[in-house]
Amino acid sequence: MEAIFGFLILIADIYAIIKILQSSADGLKKVLWILLVLILPLIGLIIWYFAGPGGKGG
Secondary structure: OHHHHHHHHHHHHHHHHHHHHHHOOOOHHHHHHHHHHHHHHHHHHHHHHHHHOOOOOO
């Protein structure tokens, strides 16, 4: 079961990184967001979803 959960997190992180790269944010912000998602996969993904470039939080 952990393997499935880990795989889903990996897929979601890859999706987040693609969306970050496609965003209109400047280069440094993109790099920082990608690092956050890579270093803290689940927490970084949640933070990106609500506060990242193009996030739902505004």
